[in-house]
Amino acid sequence: MKQTAIIFLLITLLLAAVVCSACSGAVSISGRELLAIICYKMGGEAVGFEPQQEAVFWIIRLPRVLLGVLVGASLAIAGASMQGLFRNPLADPGLIGVSAGASLFAVVMIVLEVKFFTTLSGILGFYALSVFAFVGAALTTLIVYQLSKTGGKAIVTTMLLAGIAINALAGALTGLLTYTATDAQLRSIVFWGLGSLGGASWESVAVVAPFVLLPLIALLRLSKALNALSLGESEANYLGINVQSLKRQVIFWTTMAVGASVAVAGTIGFIGLVIPHLLRLFAGADHKLILPASALLGAAVLTASDLISRTAVAPSELPIGIITAILGTPFFLWILIKEKRRMTVL
Amino acid sequence: MIQVSHLSYRIGRKELLSDISLEAQAGAFTAIIGANGAGKSTLLKILCRDYPLQQGHVYFHGKPLQNFSVAELSRIRAVLSQQQQLSLPFVCEELVLMGRYPHFNGHPTQTDHQIVAFAMQQAGVAHLKGRIYQTLSGGEQQRVQLARVLAQITDLSEIQAPQMPIATPKYLFLDEPITGLDLPHQYHTLDLARQLAYKGYCVVAVLHDLNLAAQYADHLIMLKKGSVVAAGSPQKVMTCENIHRVFGVEVNLMQHPELGCPFIVNVRKQTCNKILHTLEGSLYYKHLKTDKKR
Numbered sequence: 344m345k346q347t348a349i350i351f352l353l354i355t356l357l358l359a360a361v362v363c364s365a366c367s368g369a370v371s372i373s374g375r376e377l378l379a380i381i382c383y384k385m386g387g388e389a390v391g392f393e394p395q396q397e398a399v400f401w402i403i404r405l406p407r408v409l410l411g412v413l414v415g416a417s418l419a420i421a422g423a424s425m426q427g428l429f430r431n432p433l434a435d436p437g438l439i440g441v442s443a444g445a446s447l448f449a450v451v452m453i454v455l456e457v458k459f460f461t462t463l464s465g466i467l468g469f470y471a472l473s474v475f476a477f478v479g480a481a482l483t484t485l486i487v488y489q490l491s492k493t494g495g496k497a498i499v500t501t502m503l504l505a506g507i508a509i510n511a512l513a514g515a516l517t518g519l520l521t522y523t524a525t526d527a528q529l530r531s532i533v534f535w536g537l538g539s540l541g542g543a544s545w546e547s548v549a550v551v552a553p554f555v556l557l558p559l560i561a562l563l564r565l566s567k568a569l570n571a572l573s574l575g576e577s578e579a580n581y582l583g584i585n586v587q588s589l590k591r592q593v594i595f596w597t598t599m600a601v602g603a604s605v606a607v608a609g610t611i612g613f614i615g616l617v618i619p620h621l622l623r624l625f626a627g628a629d630h631k632l633i634l635p636a637s638a639l640l641g642a643a644v645l646t647a648s649d650l651i652s653r654t655a656v657a658p659s660e661l662p663i664g665i666i667t668a669i670l671g672t673p674f675f676l677w678i679l680i681k682e683k684r685r686m687t688v689l
Numbered sequence: 690m691i692q693v694s695h696l697s698y699r700i701g702r703k704e705l706l707s708d709i710s711l712e713a714q715a716g717a718f719t720a721i722i723g724a725n726g727a728g729k730s731t732l733l734k735i736l737c738r739d740y741p742l743q744q745g746h747v748y749f750h751g752k753p754l755q756n757f758s759v760a761e762l763s764r765i766r767a768v769l770s771q772q773q774q775l776s777l778p779f780v781c782e783e784l785v786l787m788g789r790y791p792h793f794n795g796h797p798t799q800t801d802h803q804i805v806a807f808a809m810q811q812a813g814v815a816h817l818k819g820r821i822y823q824t825l826s827g828g829e830q831q832r833v834q835l836a837r838v839l840a841q842i843t844d845l846s847e848i849q850a851p852q853m854p855i856a857t858p859k860y861l862f863l864d865e866p867i868t869g870l871d872l873p874h875q876y877h878t879l880d881l882a883r884q885l886a887y888k889g890y891c892v893v894a895v896l897h898d899l900n901l902a903a904q905y906a907d908h909l910i911m912l913k914k915g916s917v918v919a920a921g922s923p924q925k926v927m928t929c930e931n932i933h934r935v936f937g938v939e940v941n942l943m944q945h946p947e948l949g950c951p952f953i954v955n956v957r958k959q960t961c962n963k964i965l966h967t968l969e970g971s972l973y974y975k976h977l978k979t980d981k982k983r
Binding site: 427431567570578580583584585623 | 737738739759760762763764766767768770772773774775776777778779780783784787788790791821841
């Protein structure tokens with residue numbers, strides 16, 4: 344079957360990206376050494392590698408690669424679901440304010456931390472920034488959703504407009520705070536805004552994993568309903584789909600997935616937009632295939648991008664958001680031009 | 690069978706339907722006719738539960754419409770709507786398979802695939818298998834949607850014994866199903882609807898072509914400004930007076946040579962005169978203009 348073949352191919356691709364990324368860097372690990380380390384971790388003998396390699400792999404590389412996989416998968420599947428919900432192949436989780444809200448709250452945290460949030464960060468420790476960003480993402484999405492509700496129904500076009508408005512507002516407030524920030528704060532704002540997997544540790548992986556895996560499972564179960572929704576809201580309803588509940592679920596789960604990703608890795612653009620689009624060119628529109636395939640390809644692409652960001656200008660690091668945008672923009676434009684040509688042909 | 694009693698519907702101050710009562714029998718093809726803005730689509734949308742029930746009652750085989758669950762309705766009632774736009778590039782059979790969504794969880798069964806193939810054949814789109822929906826012509830798209838709608842309410846038993854009456858009540862709603870189709874497909878679609886009605890389906894369609902409505906429907910409901918002007922057999926409803934009342938045009942009625950149903954032909958003299966009149970007017974005007982230039 345074509346579908347199984349595509350999924351199998353993508354799994355292979357993801358594994359390849361993971362292995363490449365885990366082996367490359369300042370301390371390089373060969374395939375044989377990697378196997379030896381894995382054997383050792385599974386209870387085998389400590390032969391065939393150096394202790395330093397094992398430490399780098401286990402403490403630095405593996406959590407970082409895993410975090411990349413989780414973040415990439417969640418961004419891409421959230422993008423695919425959003426495009427299904429908005430019935431628009433150019434939709435993106437950023438559209439309803441998830442990323443902007445998270446950024447605003449993160450910047451608030453960074454700039455005002457000294458004055459107001461010392462107690463808060465004392466309780467939440469290392470994760471204060473992540474938790475705060477997540478709250479921001481959830482809150483903005485909630486506002487956008489409430490604004491778009493008319494007579495108990497969420498109107499999708501209104502949601503889009505409300506999203507644009509809230510995005511602009513959040514952007515302006517972020518700008519205002521950036522303006523008042525000190526030099527040190529500016530640096531962390533900029534770095535956070537461009538995204539990075541540099542903060543990866545086993546703890547951060549453990550914190551993010553449930554917020555990514557739950558939405559992943561939940562969204563995969565909505566694929567049939569999203570297919571029906573592409574016919575239109577009334578038609579989906581004729582086919583027995585509770586459209587209002589579907590909208591709420593998609594928004595809830597995508598916000599959770601994207602909010603968690605933005606919280607640990609900053610804003611990383613283009614994955615959510617480009618990955619599902621790329622897959623549709625080859626694999627059609629069926630969400631049953633597109634959703635899991637997006638998660639796999641998103642994970643693979645983000646892992647590869649992270650590899651580039653770590654190694655391109657070693658020993659320093661490029662923010663990953665720059666890599667995805669540099670790779671993503673030309674591709675996105677290519678899609679636009681292709682669409683335009685198709686329109687003129689039809 | 691559908692019973693509607695004292696149904697009214699308003700948006701703001703505008704009353705779109707006022708105190709409508711009617712019946713659509715199972716085993717009959719009921720057509721709703723009337724001028725633009727008469728409330729035909731509004732009525733159909735209330736029957737499809739797109740619009741809420743504001744005033745009055747609607748019963749499907751004796752059960753109030755609002756007591757059906759969305760899932761329950763989706764297994765016995767299918768709707769072919771007017772606008773059919775699709776944002777994502779689905780392949781035809783994927784789209785038709787969506788009609789089976791109310792019937793399976795997770796993966797489609799062999800039966801579902803069988804019914805999809807049958808429905809595509811019925812709608813005359815079996816040859817479009819593998820084509821992407823957006824690349825089809827408007828008429829082809831409409832027929833693929835028809836196949837989806839058929840797949841939704843077809844049972845396996847109907848494939849095995851096509852002539853047998855159906856066991857449970859089923860409803861098919863068609864909103865202007867033949868607009869945009871060429872003549873053979875117009876006939877084919879209406880033939881299909883009629884066959885389904887004879888098997889026991891309750892078929893309700895909004896139609897614009899009065900002649901086709903009279904030829905194919907068993908029961909006509911004529912609407913004007915949100916009220917029922919006439920309801921009954923084509924012979925009873927399609928009279929010169931009724932047509933004049935609803936559409937404001939004078940027509941001649943003939944008898945269909947084979948079916949015996951009324952058949953509309955326009956009153957030719959009046960139209961011809963009108964055209965000549967406007968033609969003369971414009972010629973005269975041109976003449977004046979050229980005169981002035983001189």
